[in-house]
Amino acid sequence: xxxxxxxxxxxxxxxKFLHNYIFLAVGIVGSACTDVEQRFxxxxxxxxxxxxxxxxxxxxxxxxxxFVETKRNADxxxxxxxxxxxxSTSIHGDRYQSEREQALLDFKTGHRKILVxxxxxxxxxxxxxxxxxxxxxxxxxxxxxxHRIGRTGRVGNYGRATSFFDDEHDRNLASSxxxxxxxxxxxxxxxxxxxxxGGFSDQFGGRDIRGVCKSVLSWA
Numbered sequence: 445x446x447x448x449x450x451x452x453x454x455x456x457x458x459x460k461f462l463h464n465y466i467f468l469a470v471g472i473v474g475s476a477c478t479d480v481e482q483r484f485x486x487x488x489x490x491x492x493x494x495x496x497x498x499x500x501x502x503x504x505x506x507x508x509x510x511f512v513e514t515k516r517n518a519d520x521x522x523x524x525x526x527x528x529x530x531x532s533t534s535i536h537g538d539r540y541q542s543e544r545e546q547a548l549l550d551f552k553t554g555h556r557k558i559l560v561x562x563x564x565x566x567x568x569x570x571x572x573x574x575x576x577x578x579x580x581x582x583x584x585x586x587x588x589x590x591h592r593i594g595r596t597g598r599v600g601n602y603g604r605a606t607s608f609f610d611d612e613h614d615r616n617l618a619s620s621x622x623x624x625x626x627x628x629x630x631x632x633x634x635x636x637x638x639x640x641x642g643g644f645s646d647q648f649g650g651r652d653i654r655g656v657c658k659s660v661l662s663w664a
Contacts, residue, residue: 451587455653467652478628480577480597480605484621486635487608492580493524499578499606500530500558506575507551510560511592513581521580522560532558535565563588571595579607586620615639 447454459465487495500508512518515536522534533547533556550556552571559565563583574596583589589607596603609618618639625632 452653467654469651477594477597478630479601480593480603480628482593482625482628482630483604483606484609484633484636485606486611489610489613492608493521495608496521496525496578496580497528500525503576504530504557506557507554507573508558508576508578509551509565509571509574509595510558510578510580511565511583512560512562513583515562517581518560518562522558525558525560530558531556532560534560536562537564563592565595569595570598572598574598575603577603577605579605582607582609582614582617584617586617586624589617589621590624609636 485495496510510521512521515538518534518536522532525532533550535544535547539547547556547559548569548571551559560580577593577596579589579592583592593603593605596605607621609621618636622632622636625636
């Protein structure tokens with residue numbers, strides 16, 4: 445089993461299927477890959493569409509995965525982009541299986557360069573050649589952020605992750621995002637640090653819940 449994060453509740457579930465297993469942690473569990481360039485913009489909810497268009501104007505040939513918070517907004521944004529002659533499709537839990545498969549096929553083959561998705565695409569989907577991930581809406585948890593940006597920069601390739609930070613909605617993530625950037629040796633914007641460092645809980649599951657024993661290995 446392989447995972448970028450392995451929190452306690454998931455370890456408990458996995459233990460039902462594993463016997464005398466070895467827990468191996470490589471690097472910092474829950475940290476973002478250093479091959480992904482992370483950028484943040486302060487953008488209010490009413491300015492996100494215009495900011496997104498300005499970013500995509502210079503990257504129309506890139507395979508881009510855009511994350512939004514709601515299923516409704518996934519369809520709305522994909523339609524909006526298509527109306528701007530930016531061919532897009534969407535994927536979320538309310539679409540039929542055949543529709544999800546077609547959307548993924550269109551994206552993988554390059555027929556549609558933009559895929560707008562909810563968190564359903566943050567985990568488990570291995571889509572080759574994703575060059576850019578955009579968090580149009582940031583998630584509610586930091587581990588979800590790590591999984592989202594992990595859709596790019598895979599298998600030694602470089603990628604980019606751009607996130608829109610809404611001061612009113614996303615301030616609770618500020619300290620965690622600052623730590624993720626620091627761990628990845630990337631610059632923390634001054635305005636992001638101004639929200640205060642606060643506490644940062646180790647929720648990713650970097651330790652074996654069975655306790656420190658000979659079956660636990662950690663490679664930095």
